[in-house]
Amino acid sequence: MPAQKVFIGVAWPYANGPRHIGHVAGFGVPSDIFARYHRMRGNDVLMVSGTDEHGTPVTVAADAEGVTPAEVAERYNAIIASDLERLGLTYDLFTRTTTATHRRVVQDLFTVLHDKGYLVRQTQLGAFSPTTGRALPDRYIEGTCPHCGYTGARGDQCDNCGKQLDPVDLIDPRSRIDGSPPEFRDSEHFLFDLPAFADALRDWISPRTDWRPNIKRFSLNFIDELKPRAITRDIDWGVGIPLPEYADRDDKRIYVWFDAVIGYLSAAIEWAESVGSPDAWRGWWQDPDAIHLYFMGKDNIVFHSVMWPSILLGYGDGSDEIGGGTPLRLPDNVVSSEFLTMEGRKFSSSRGVVIYVRDFLERYDADALRFFLTVAGPESADTDFTWEQFVRRNNDELVATWGNLGNRVLRMAEQLGGTVPEPGELTTVDRDVMAAVEGGFDTVGGLIEAASFKAALNEALRLAGQVNRYISDMEPWKLRTEDPPRAATVIYTALQCLNNLKLVLAPFLPFSSQALHALLGHDDVCAPQPRLGTHTDTGGTPHTVLRIDPRDRFAAWRATALPVGQALQPPSPLFRKLQPSVIEEELARMEREAQGAAQGAAQGAEV
Numbered sequence: 353m354p355a356q357k358v359f360i361g362v363a364w365p366y367a368n369g370p371r372h373i374g375h376v377a378g379f380g381v382p383s384d385i386f387a388r389y390h391r392m393r394g395n396d397v398l399m400v401s402g403t404d405e406h407g408t409p410v411t412v413a414a415d416a417e418g419v420t421p422a423e424v425a426e427r428y429n430a431i432i433a434s435d436l437e438r439l440g441l442t443y444d445l446f447t448r449t450t451t452a453t454h455r456r457v458v459q460d461l462f463t464v465l466h467d468k469g470y471l472v473r474q475t476q477l478g479a480f481s482p483t484t485g486r487a488l489p490d491r492y493i494e495g496t497c498p499h500c501g502y503t504g505a506r507g508d509q510c511d512n513c514g515k516q517l518d519p520v521d522l523i524d525p526r527s528r529i530d531g532s533p534p535e536f537r538d539s540e541h542f543l544f545d546l547p548a549f550a551d552a553l554r555d556w557i558s559p560r561t562d563w564r565p566n567i568k569r570f571s572l573n574f575i576d577e578l579k580p581r582a583i584t585r586d587i588d589w590g591v592g593i594p595l596p597e598y599a600d601r602d603d604k605r606i607y608v609w610f611d612a613v614i615g616y617l618s619a620a621i622e623w624a625e626s627v628g629s630p631d632a633w634r635g636w637w638q639d640p641d642a643i644h645l646y647f648m649g650k651d652n653i654v655f656h657s658v659m660w661p662s663i664l665l666g667y668g669d670g671s672d673e674i675g676g677g678t679p680l681r682l683p684d685n686v687v688s689s690e691f692l693t694m695e696g697r698k699f700s701s702s703r704g705v706v707i708y709v710r711d712f713l714e715r716y717d718a719d720a721l722r723f724f725l726t727v728a729g730p731e732s733a734d735t736d737f738t739w740e741q742f743v744r745r746n747n748d749e750l751v752a753t754w755g756n757l758g759n760r761v762l763r764m765a766e767q768l769g770g771t772v773p774e775p776g777e778l779t780t781v782d783r784d785v786m787a788a789v790e791g792g793f794d795t796v797g798g799l800i801e802a803a804s805f806k807a808a809l810n811e812a813l814r815l816a817g818q819v820n821r822y823i824s825d826m827e828p829w830k831l832r833t834e835d836p837p838r839a840a841t842v843i844y845t846a847l848q849c850l851n852n853l854k855l856v857l858a859p860f861l862p863f864s865s866q867a868l869h870a871l872l873g874h875d876d877v878c879a880p881q882p883r884l885g886t887h888t889d890t891g892g893t894p895h896t897v898l899r900i901d902p903r904d905r906f907a908a909w910r911a912t913a914l915p916v917g918q919a920l921q922p923p924s925p926l927f928r929k930l931q932p933s934v935i936e937e938e939l940a941r942m943e944r945e946a947q948g949a950a951q952g953a954a955q956g957a958e959v
Contacts (some may be wrong), residue, residue, distance in 0.1 A: 362401035363648035378649030388859035392909035400619035402447035406590035407608025452892035457618035459594035479534035487586035495522030543580035571657040690730035704949035762923035773840035878907035
C-alpha cells in the first residue's frame with residue numbers, strides 16, 4: 353500500500369513575544385503527536401508553519417520597545433523557533449512570513465482573486481489609535497456586543513454569541529493597547545467577497561462527520577452571517593498590494609489575516625525549494641488522495657474553516673506559476689483546542705499571569721509538559737493549569753505508571769545478567785499481556801487518527817498499568833530463587849512489552865522514548881528531533897528555520913521483538929519526581945511576576 357500524503361498546517365504564532373504554554377497546548381503538542389504517528393506509520397508527512405510577523409501585533413510591540421517591526425520579528429522568531437525545537441516539534445519547515453517566497457505567493461493569490469472579481473474596492477470607516485495615529489486591527493478593539501451585551505466582544509466577532517462584527521458596531525469601543533476610544537476615519541480598502549462562497553462552504557462542511565462538533569457548529573453559524581471582509585489595512589508593515597497604483601505607496605498593506613493563512617501554501621513551496629525539488633509541494637496540495645489537517649486554538653477556527661477555504665475556492669485553478677490548472681486542496685479536518693487558563697485566571701503577559709515555554713523548559717522536562725498538555729489539556733473543553741495538578745499528574749501518572757515500569761523491568765533484567773533472557777515456554781498469561789500491548793498499535797493509533805489525543809494517551813497508560821499488574825502478579829523477584837527459568841520468561845515478556853510500549857508512547861513522549869530505546873540496547877534513533885538551521889529562499893536573505901532532517905528515520909508503528917541476548921544498559925530514571933515544595937515555589941514566583949507587572953503598569957501610567 354503506497355504511503356499517504358499527509359499535510360499538517362500548524363497555526364502561525366505571532367512574532368510579538370515569546371509563546372506561553374497555552375499557545376502550544378493548542379497548536380503545538382497536538383500537531384506533533386499527529387505528525388509523529390503518521391511518520392511512524394510510514395506516511396509522507398509535510399508539517400509546516402512559522403512566525404506570523406506582519407500586522408499590528410508586531411508594530412505595537414515595536415512601538416513599545418522603541419525599535420523597528422523587523423527587529424522585533426527577528427528577535428522573537430529566533431526565540432519561538434528555539435522553544436519549539438526544545439519541545440521537540442517535528443516541522444518539515446518552520447519559517448516566517450517575511451520571506452521572499454511568502455511575499456510572492458501572497459501577491460499571486462491576491463492578483464488572481466482580484467482579477468476574478470472577488471476583491472472589491474470600498475470606502476469604509478477604519479479605526480485608528482488617537483495616541484499613535486496607527487490603524488487598529490479589528491482584534492485590537494474591544495467593546496460591548498450590540499447583539500448579546502457581552503462586554504469583551506472584539507472588533508471582528510463576539511466570542512460569546514458568535515456574531516460577526518465590525519469595530520463601528522461595538523458599543524463603547526476601546527483600544528486593547530491603551531484603553532482609549534478609537535477614531536474612525538474613511539479609508540479605501542479591498543474587501544474579499546466572502547458571501548460569494550457561502551453555499552459552497554456550507555455544502556463542504558455540512559457532510560463532515562469527523563469534525564469536532566463545536567468546530568462544525570461554530571463554522572456553520574459563522575457562514576450564515578458572512579459579509580465582505582477587508583483584506584487591506586492602513587499600515588506600512590506587511591506584504592505590499594501588487595497593483596500598479598500601489599507600487600510607490602507605503603501607507604497600505606495586505607491585512608495579516610489574509611497574509612498569514614496563505615503561509616501554509618508558501619511554506620510548502622519554500623520547503624520544496626529547500627530540498628532541491630521545487631515542485632515537490634504539489635504532491636500534498638494537488639493530489640486528490642492527500643489529506644490536509646490544521647491545528648490551532650479555538651480563537652482561530654473560522655480563519656481555517658471559512659476564510660482560508662474561501663481563498664482556496666476563489667483561487668481555483670490559480671495562476672500558471674502556482675495553480676497551473678489544478679485546484680489546491682481544501683482542509684479535511686480543522687482540529688481546534690479550547691483555552692488553557694492558569695490557576696483560574698486567563699493567561700496575560702501584561703499582568704504576569706503567564707508561563708512561557710522557554711521558562712518552563714528551563715526548570716522541567718519537555719516530556720513532562722507534553723504529557724500534561726495532552727492528558728489534562730484543553731482538547732475539548734477549557735481547562736485550568738495548576739501547579740498542584742502538574743505535580744500530581746507528573747508523579748502519580750507519568751512517573752509512577754510509565755517511568756516506574758521501565759525502571760523496575762530494567763532493574764530486574766540487570767539482576768539476571770543485563771541482557772534479554774532466554775524465555776521458557778510462554779504461558780497464556782504471558783501471551784495475553786504481550787498481545788494486549790501489541791494491540792495498542794491499533795487502538796492508540798485509531799484514537800490519534802481521530803484526533804482524540806487524550807484518550808489515546810490514557811489508553812497507552814492503561815496498557816502500561818496492565819504490564820505493571822502482570823509483573824506484580826508474577827512476582828519474578830521470588831521466582832529468581834524458586835523457579836529461575838520462569839523468572840527469565842516473565843522478565844523476557846515484560847521487556848517485550850516495554851519495547852513496544854516505548855513505540856506506542858513515542859508520539860507523545862519522544863524524548864523519554866528515545867532514552868528508553870537506548871536503555872533497551874538499541875543503537876539507532878526511534879524518535880528523531882528537529883534542528884535549527886538556515887535557509888535562503890529564492891530572491892531572499894538567509895533566515896532561521898526549524899525542521900526535521902529528511903534523512904531521519906522514525907521507528908515503524910508496529911510491534912517488534914527484542915532479540916534474546918541483546919545487551920541492556922543499566923537502568924536510569926526516565927522522569928524526575930517533583931517535590932511538593934514545587935507548588936509553593938511556583939505560586940510564589942507567579943505572585944512576584946504579577947506584582948512586577950502591576951508595578952510596571954502603574955509606573956507607565958504615571959509617566
